[in-house]
Amino acid sequence: MAATTHHHNPDVNYINEFKGIGSWLTSLDHKRIGLMYMISVLTFFLFGGIAALGIRLELFSPGQTVMTADQYNQFMTYHGAIMVFMVIVPGIPAILGNFFLPIHVGAKDVAFPRLNLLSWYVFMVGALMGIATLFMHKVDTGWTFYTPYSIKTSGAATMMVVAAFIMGMSSILTGLNFIATVHKLRCPGMTMYRMPLFVWAIYSTAILQLLATPVLGITLLLLAAERILGVGIFDPALGGDPVLFQHFFWFYSHPAVYIMILPAMGVVSELIAAFSRKTIFGYTAIAYSSLGIAAVSFFVWGHHMYVSGQSETAGIVFSFLTMLVGVPTAIKMFNWLATLYRGSISFQSPMLFALGFLFLFMIGGVTGIMLATLAVDVHFHDTYFVVAHFHYVMVGGTLMALMGGFYYWFPKMFGKMYNEGLARVTFVFIFIGFNVTFFPQFILGAMGMPRRYFDYIPAYESLNKISTVGSWLIGIGFLISLYVIIDGLLRGKKAPANPWGAKTLEWQVPSPPPHTNFHHDPVVTAGPYEYR
Amino acid sequence: MNEPKDVHHIVDYKILLKSGAALFALTFLTMIAFWNHHHLGAFAAPIAFLIAGVKAAIVMMFFMGLKYDSTMNRIIFGLGFFFLAVLMAFSALDIWTRVPVLGTI
Ligand SMILES: [Cu+2]
Numbered sequence: 167m168a169a170t171t172h173h174h175n176p177d178v179n180y181i182n183e184f185k186g187i188g189s190w191l192t193s194l195d196h197k198r199i200g201l202m203y204m205i206s207v208l209t210f211f212l213f214g215g216i217a218a219l220g221i222r223l224e225l226f227s228p229g230q231t232v233m234t235a236d237q238y239n240q241f242m243t244y245h246g247a248i249m250v251f252m253v254i255v256p257g258i259p260a261i262l263g264n265f266f267l268p269i270h271v272g273a274k275d276v277a278f279p280r281l282n283l284l285s286w287y288v289f290m291v292g293a294l295m296g297i298a299t300l301f302m303h304k305v306d307t308g309w310t311f312y313t314p315y316s317i318k319t320s321g322a323a324t325m326m327v328v329a330a331f332i333m334g335m336s337s338i339l340t341g342l343n344f345i346a347t348v349h350k351l352r353c354p355g356m357t358m359y360r361m362p363l364f365v366w367a368i369y370s371t372a373i374l375q376l377l378a379t380p381v382l383g384i385t386l387l388l389l390a391a392e393r394i395l396g397v398g399i400f401d402p403a404l405g406g407d408p409v410l411f412q413h414f415f416w417f418y419s420h421p422a423v424y425i426m427i428l429p430a431m432g433v434v435s436e437l438i439a440a441f442s443r444k445t446i447f448g449y450t451a452i453a454y455s456s457l458g459i460a461a462v463s464f465f466v467w468g469h470h471m472y473v474s475g476q477s478e479t480a481g482i483v484f485s486f487l488t489m490l491v492g493v494p495t496a497i498k499m500f501n502w503l504a505t506l507y508r509g510s511i512s513f514q515s516p517m518l519f520a521l522g523f524l525f526l527f528m529i530g531g532v533t534g535i536m537l538a539t540l541a542v543d544v545h546f547h548d549t550y551f552v553v554a555h556f557h558y559v560m561v562g563g564t565l566m567a568l569m570g571g572f573y574y575w576f577p578k579m580f581g582k583m584y585n586e587g588l589a590r591v592t593f594v595f596i597f598i599g600f601n602v603t604f605f606p607q608f609i610l611g612a613m614g615m616p617r618r619y620f621d622y623i624p625a626y627e628s629l630n631k632i633s634t635v636g637s638w639l640i641g642i643g644f645l646i647s648l649y650v651i652i653d654g655l656l657r658g659k660k661a662p663a664n665p666w667g668a669k670t671l672e673w674q675v676p677s678p679p680p681h682t683n684f685h686h687d688p689v690v691t692a693g694p695y696e697y698r
Numbered sequence: 699m700n701e702p703k704d705v706h707h708i709v710d711y712k713i714l715l716k717s718g719a720a721l722f723a724l725t726f727l728t729m730i731a732f733w734n735h736h737h738l739g740a741f742a743a744p745i746a747f748l749i750a751g752v753k754a755a756i757v758m759m760f761f762m763g764l765k766y767d768s769t770m771n772r773i774i775f776g777l778g779f780f781f782l783a784v785l786m787a788f789s790a791l792d793i794w795t796r797v798p799v800l801g802t803i
Contacts, residue, residue, distance in 0.1 A: 377781050413789040464781055468788065479795035480788070 174685050179581065179678040194279035195681060199286050200265035201579070206286075207261060210252035210293060215644065217245035222603070222637040225630050228622050238620040239306035240321075246309030247326065251333050252293050254564050255422060258429035259375075260289070260340055262571050263368045265579060267344055269672040269679065270362045272353025272688040277346035285339035292332030299326050308618065310419070313400040313411040317392050324393050327386040334379045334386075337425075341375030344368055355690035362670045362694040363439075363452050367432025370456035374421045374428070374463065382418035385411065409475050416467035424463045426560060427527075428456055430567030431498055434520050437570050438502050439695045440668040441517035442509025446695045448501035455494035462490050469538055473547045481540050488538035495531055499524070514666070515589035519570030522597045526562025530555060533608070548618075551611025554604045562600060569596065569647065576651070577665050581678040582658030584650050592647040599639025606633045670694045709763055717760040724753050 180197045190198055220241045224233050233241065268276050276282050299305055305321040316323050348361070348369050361369075389411065391397050398404025400411045439446040446452065468476060468484030502524060511517070533555040537543050546552060573589055576582070606629040611617075615626045622630065664673040671694075675684055728749050735742040759765040764772055 377778060381785065407793070409792070410789065413785075413792065417785050464784055465788070468792065471792075475796075476792045477795040477797070480792035483788075483791065 174680065176676065178680065179676065180681045181580075181678055183681045192283075194275070194283055196264050196268050196276050196279065196282060197579075197679065197683075199282050200261050200263075202286055203256060203260040203264060203289070206290060206293065207253055207257055210248050210297075213297070214245055214248035214253055215641070217241045217248065219637055219641055221245060222634040224620065225622070226634040227631075228624060228627055230621075235620040236306065239308075239618075240304040242618060243305050243308050243321075244300070247296060247305070247330070249560075250309050250422075250426075251330050252296065254426045254560055255337060256289060256333075256340075257426075257564065257568050258433060258571065259344070259368055259371055259425075260285075262364075262433065262568075262575060263344060263371075263429060264340075266575065266672055267365055267368055268347060268351065269675070269683050270365045270670060270694075271348060271351060272356050272671055272684070272690060273347060273351035274682045274684070276343045277350055278343050281339055282343050285336045285343070288339065289333055289336035292329045292334075292336060295332065296326055296329035299329070310415060311386070311389060312415075313389065313392070313408040314402075316389060317401060324390050327390050331383050331386045331390075334383050337375045338379045341372035341379075344372040345376065348372075353688045353690060359450065359453075360690055360693050361453075362432075363435035363446065363449065363456075364429075364432035364670075366453040367428045367435070367456050370460040371425050371428045373457075374425050374460050378418045378421040378425070378464070381414060382422075385414035385418065388414070409471065412471050412474055412476075413467070416470045417464075420467040420470065421460070421463040423556075423559070424459055426564050428459060430523065430527075430564040431456065433567040433571040433574075434502065434523050435498075436668075436670065437516050437520035437567075437574055438505050439697070440574070440666050441514060441520070442506055442511050443667070443697045444505055444509035444695075445693075445697055446501070447504035447507075448497075449693070449695070451497050452501050455497040458494035458497075459491065462487070462494065466491060466538075469543070472540055472543050485538055485540040485543075489535065491538075492531070492535055499528065499531075515586060515593055516570045516574035516666075518590060518593040518597075519566050519573065522593065523563060523566040523570065526558050526566060526597075526600065530558030530562055533558065546611060548616055549611035550607040550615045550617055553617045554607035554611060557600075557604045557607075561604075566596075569593075572651075574666070575672075576654060577661030578672055578677050578679070580655060580658075581661050581676075582654050583661050583665065584654030584658055588646060588650050588653075592643050592650060595639050595643030595646060599636050599641075599643055602636030602639060603633050604636070606630075606636075669696060709760060709766070713760055717756050720756055721753055724749050724756075 180195055184193070190202065193199065193202075220233065221238070224231055224238055224241070264276070264282065268274065299322040302322040302325065303320055305319075305323050305326045307316045307319055307321065307323055307326075311323065311327060316327075348365060352358075352361070388397075388399050392400055392406075396404070398406045400406045400408050402408065435446060435452055466484060466488040468480055469488045472481045472485075513521075533551070537546055537552060537555055569592075573584070576584055610626055610629050610633075613626065615622055661677040663676050665677075666673070669692075671688060671690070672679070674688070728746060731738065731742065731745050731749065738745060758775070764775060
């Protein structure tokens with residue numbers, strides 16, 4: 167596809183074709199909506215990150231140091247709620263998915279562009295409501311809003327819960343849009359099996375968003391009803407059951423873990439193929455394992471409730487079913503490794519993050535199998551072992567992939583190159599900082615240090631100090647990334663259409679792409695990874 | 699673009715009117731069942747659910763047009779109910795298999 171003919175001005179693209187803030191706020195262009203999500207999510211990431219640094223700072227030494235116990239509970243709640251609902255759930259699908267899914271399937275836009283813009287506004291309403299509770303009576307329930315405490319706390323839990331409900335609506339709309347786009351807008355020649363694996367991953371995620379998020383919505387509404395009207399669904403004094411809240415909550419929130427990690431796996435598939443210069447190994451296996459993970463994820467939620475008063479029988483059944491998640495996950499892992507085997511690997515910054523993902527996600531996954539084991543979890547439950555495990559999955563997995571994806575697609579999104587040397591430095595800081603922060607937490611958890619606590623006994627002090635120092639390294643890494651982004655935007659060299667020599671459709675169009683993505687309607691004749 | 703065969707089906711308005719009438723009739727039937735619920739005893743709730751189920755089916759088939767839709771879309775629609783059943787079944791599994799704690803002393 168030639169980038170230009172005499173009909174097309176090569177200097178006109180989706181960024182400069184229309185001007186002014188109004189043209190952004192009313193834009194139906196999936197690429198602009200993706201960037202709007204990017205700006206909002208990065209801003210919320212800053213909030214969530216500051217809360218995380220605050221938590222670690224308080225835990226630097228035992229006893230009260232920089233905040234009171236109540237403030238600590240609030241920091242923990244906002245760190246969790248912001249990072250989950252405002253950063254990691256919308257992160258990859260709403261930013262990179264919005265920008266690249268339509269281009270990947272050869273479409274001009276998503277199936278419902280207006281709905282797409284609406285989903286951003288709905289997200290912002292929910293997110294700003296959540297942030298607004300900071301100026302009211304701050305919430306201290308943790309991001310899980312467990313009953314019975316969430317029913318009686320004086321924090322603005324009702325408003326926070328409604329905010330999460332609204333953000334859930336946005337997530338449903340995004341998922342709906344992507345499913346319709348994949349089914350209806352593929353260009354001629356783009357069969358399901360010629361779609362990039364990123365699209366398969368976002369598609370599987372969209373199914374989860376559509377099927378699981380309504381349950382979160384209903385659960386949070388019931389909790390709000392419980393707080394306002396005292397209906398008694400979760401209150402034993404009125405014949406309710408607090409454990410029922412956990413059933414409802416985790417029926418969404420376990421699949422939500424895959425809403426967070428599946429898109430990351432999709433990004434990693436793209437990065438590994440592109441930087442190994444090799445056809446991806448086991449395309450169909452990776453594609454179907456995404457659907458497999460999505461399907462299994464609905465049958466495992468009880469592993470969060472082994473010690474919550476759930477029956478032993480249910481615990482045994484859930485423990486067995488949880489192990490099954492390991493199967494499709496391992497299939498992906500082996501296929502990625504097989505892709506690397508005898509590839510011509512280049513260690514550019516996106517690839518570094520992809521390899522970091524493989525390493526950290528494997529630790530996160532294997533410790534997940536440990537926690538799935540009923541008898542082992544009785545000891546580890548509610549200790550720092552669990553905290554370390556899910557940070558290895560969410561940060562070591564999703565955030566690493568998000569960073570790799572940012573660097574990979576930055577030239578396409580903005581038409582500029584960034585400083586590759588500094589980008590590698592950010593990887594070094596984030597990767598080392600992450601391990602320094604969270605590996606000691608496995609040991610602390612095995613030693614029995616409970617999670618969510620404001621204070622600890624002196625025996626835990628040295629490992630906590632190491633962990634806090636690690637959090638500073640991560641912070642420095644992200645500050646440098648911010649500099650790399652701003653520096654690239656202001657002073658970056660002009661990016662060619664295909665700086666990495668990759669094969670998927672987005673690299674066949676100019677950087678940045680024109681408003682309608684393609685100057686000529688694309689016709690696809692080959693798969694997405696036909697390197698050699 | 700890939701499936702040019704599925705054209706949007708327009709449901710005849712007479713069918714819509716008939717389904718609407720059926721919904722009103724069934725609502726009335728629910729009320730009759732409610733007025734007589736002490737005669738029905740334990741069957742009162744199952745009967746009410748049965749009527750509600752028939753009403754939901756009418757809405758899905760005719761108003762939402764699933765009767766005329768592709769199998770794929772019917773499967774996708776059915777999936778929602780399947781996972782609802784999963785949610786209820788596993789929650790019930792927990793509650794029905796709990797052993798009451800009688801105290802150890
Ligand atoms: Cu889980």
